[in-house]
Amino acid sequence: MDTEIAVETHGLTKIYGAGNTEVTAMRDVTLSVRKGEVVALLGPSGSGKSTLLTAVGLINLPTSGKVMINGALVLDGPDAFLNLTTFRRNHIGFVFQKSNLIPFLSARENVQVALELNGVTGRMAGKKAIKLLEYLGISDRADNYPAMLSGGQQQRVAVARALANRPSLILADEPTAALDSVRGRQVMELFSKVAHEQNGAVIVVTHDHRALDVFDLIYEMEDGKIRKKGDKQNAAHRTHDD
Amino acid sequence: MNLAFKDIRHNLGRFALTSFGIGMLLMMVMGMVGIYRGMIEDATLLIDRLGADIWVVQNNTRGPFAEVSRVPRNLLDRVAVIPGITDAREFIYHMIQREREGNPLRIGVVGLSWPLDKGEWLPLIAGRSLSQAHYEMVADQTLGIGLGEKLRLGKETFSVVGITKGMISSGGDGLAFFTVEDAQLIQFDTPGEAVRLERASRLERGAKADIGLSQPPLLERALGPSSSIPAFGPPMVSAVIATLHPSFEPSAVLSVLSGWRDVSVYTAQAQRQLMLKGMVEMARKQIGLFTALLTFISAIIMALILYTLTLEKVHEIALLKLIGAPNRVILSMILQQALFLAMAGYGIAYLAGQKVFPNFPRRVILLDRDLFTLALIVLGISIASSILGIYKAVRVNPSEALAG
Numbered sequence: 209m210d211t212e213i214a215v216e217t218h219g220l221t222k223i224y225g226a227g228n229t230e231v232t233a234m235r236d237v238t239l240s241v242r243k244g245e246v247v248a249l250l251g252p253s254g255s256g257k258s259t260l261l262t263a264v265g266l267i268n269l270p271t272s273g274k275v276m277i278n279g280a281l282v283l284d285g286p287d288a289f290l291n292l293t294t295f296r297r298n299h300i301g302f303v304f305q306k307s308n309l310i311p312f313l314s315a316r317e318n319v320q321v322a323l324e325l326n327g328v329t330g331r332m333a334g335k336k337a338i339k340l341l342e343y344l345g346i347s348d349r350a351d352n353y354p355a356m357l358s359g360g361q362q363q364r365v366a367v368a369r370a371l372a373n374r375p376s377l378i379l380a381d382e383p384t385a386a387l388d389s390v391r392g393r394q395v396m397e398l399f400s401k402v403a404h405e406q407n408g409a410v411i412v413v414t415h416d417h418r419a420l421d422v423f424d425l426i427y428e429m430e431d432g433k434i435r436k437k438g439d440k441q442n443a444a445h446r447t448h449d450d
Numbered sequence: 451m452n453l454a455f456k457d458i459r460h461n462l463g464r465f466a467l468t469s470f471g472i473g474m475l476l477m478m479v480m481g482m483v484g485i486y487r488g489m490i491e492d493a494t495l496l497i498d499r500l501g502a503d504i505w506v507v508q509n510n511t512r513g514p515f516a517e518v519s520r521v522p523r524n525l526l527d528r529v530a531v532i533p534g535i536t537d538a539r540e541f542i543y544h545m546i547q548r549e550r551e552g553n554p555l556r557i558g559v560v561g562l563s564w565p566l567d568k569g570e571w572l573p574l575i576a577g578r579s580l581s582q583a584h585y586e587m588v589a590d591q592t593l594g595i596g597l598g599e600k601l602r603l604g605k606e607t608f609s610v611v612g613i614t615k616g617m618i619s620s621g622g623d624g625l626a627f628f629t630v631e632d633a634q635l636i637q638f639d640t641p642g643e644a645v646r647l648e649r650a651s652r653l654e655r656g657a658k659a660d661i662g663l664s665q666p667p668l669l670e671r672a673l674g675p676s677s678s679i680p681a682f683g684p685p686m687v688s689a690v691i692a693t694l695h696p697s698f699e700p701s702a703v704l705s706v707l708s709g710w711r712d713v714s715v716y717t718a719q720a721q722r723q724l725m726l727k728g729m730v731e732m733a734r735k736q737i738g739l740f741t742a743l744l745t746f747i748s749a750i751i752m753a754l755i756l757y758t759l760t761l762e763k764v765h766e767i768a769l770l771k772l773i774g775a776p777n778r779v780i781l782s783m784i785l786q787q788a789l790f791l792a793m794a795g796y797g798i799a800y801l802a803g804q805k806v807f808p809n810f811p812r813r814v815i816l817l818d819r820d821l822f823t824l825a826l827i828v829l830g831i832s833i834a835s836s837i838l839g840i841y842k843a844v845r846v847n848p849s850e851a852l853a854g
Binding site for chain 2: 233262267268293296297298302304308309310312313317321322324325326330333341353369380381441
């Protein structure tokens, strides 16, 4: 496994509001994820998991702290050192719990649009999109709209889209929330496969403890802080305890 | 990949319905412009079709279309002898309203100078022009009188020998063409008792007038029809119209006529302007303002529709931003949809208008230049209308894709 650091945060803090309405959603979070690693972020609702994910995803800028991706300093507090839209398009893939496909595009087009946004021309983008859907075992539904796909199929398309531009980092927020346990596990295993085969880093926010053995590292958050850090062994124990 | 087209394809029903709504709105705007053009066309139709270069009318009046104008019939002879005049014709124009089969029938009565003018220039769609001095008429199809039908006007019955198309008065009523004599019969139709009283009065006036004293035979005719004694009768025609010889300077002829103190003289162009400035001006302003208002309302409605369409796509826009779509891709999608919507609406307006406008009571004339101008305005409106939606789209945060 490549041991290069894919993403690194130092002292990330996010404060919403001011004065009496001030809420600290994330405080002093430092973590690092290597290429090829699949990392889980656990924690109760409101613990700051999604805030951390969106900060690393360059969507929700932190109040303070640094974000480095592939060794490059991208964010220092709310200050961006690169064009975030372009950087996101080239380096980060996103998967979310539901409704994360564009409803007026077919499965193939949902993947194709990500490729075209990155400069791949129409016909080539279409071919690549089909290959990705084949890789994820859903090419037979390529021309179906999201509304015609099951939750699991939608998530596979979303994963295909996230992989389209071969990102170095995939961020997933509750990707199995709408799936049954079998489908949920399949998606988690898919992340593991992608991370290991494509040497990308995957960070997954999840409440689903049934597939924790898939993850290389597990971070637990509470009150905006990282409380615990575990590995596969801990995950196996946790799964049995649950 | 054209995202705007993909979205439209996926929501084709709603898009079609929205386009239809906008189309109907634009059809109203188109219709108002067409009605305005129709009014101008109707107002100047007769002036243009008669082909006269000069209109000689009652002094200090604006001509028979704007107000009552009466000039004596012998004015024709005075005008005809002016050097440069090729031909002079009597002309009568007045409105009448009768009842036909229980419905009001408004007719613009036009008297043609028989036998010089038999109405050969009329745009006939059936029948023929006038071929005898009395009891024939050519009617416009809008009057709803069929070829060969007979119509009683005053004490006479007239046969419809020809049907015209598009011969409308400035008020939108159909025109009917008679000989000058017949038009007079209709215009001066009076009850028997009134005729007897007038003849007695005429005899009395004639006995006191110089002409009656110097020409006693005239007095003998005082008890006959007034049309046979123009010297005593009321002014008989609305105007005398004349055509100039091409080699003569119109100003030379006009300078002669302008010296006559009993009449006013207008060129055909001046007569047109009088019609447009006088009778049509108010309506033109009214329709112009109404059209501007409708256009403004269309712009607001289009803006709201496009804004609503954008609001419905906030999640998709956030998703697109999340996967790295730059603002120009989003803006292009919204702008293209606005243009698609405008084009479809305009097309529907045009096609629907072609079917609907011919059934309007007033003429609706769509000129190419008006259609082109309206297309440009619609283009402008659609771009301006999409600004609200674009403003909203630009402010969408990619993190909104995470919600739900």
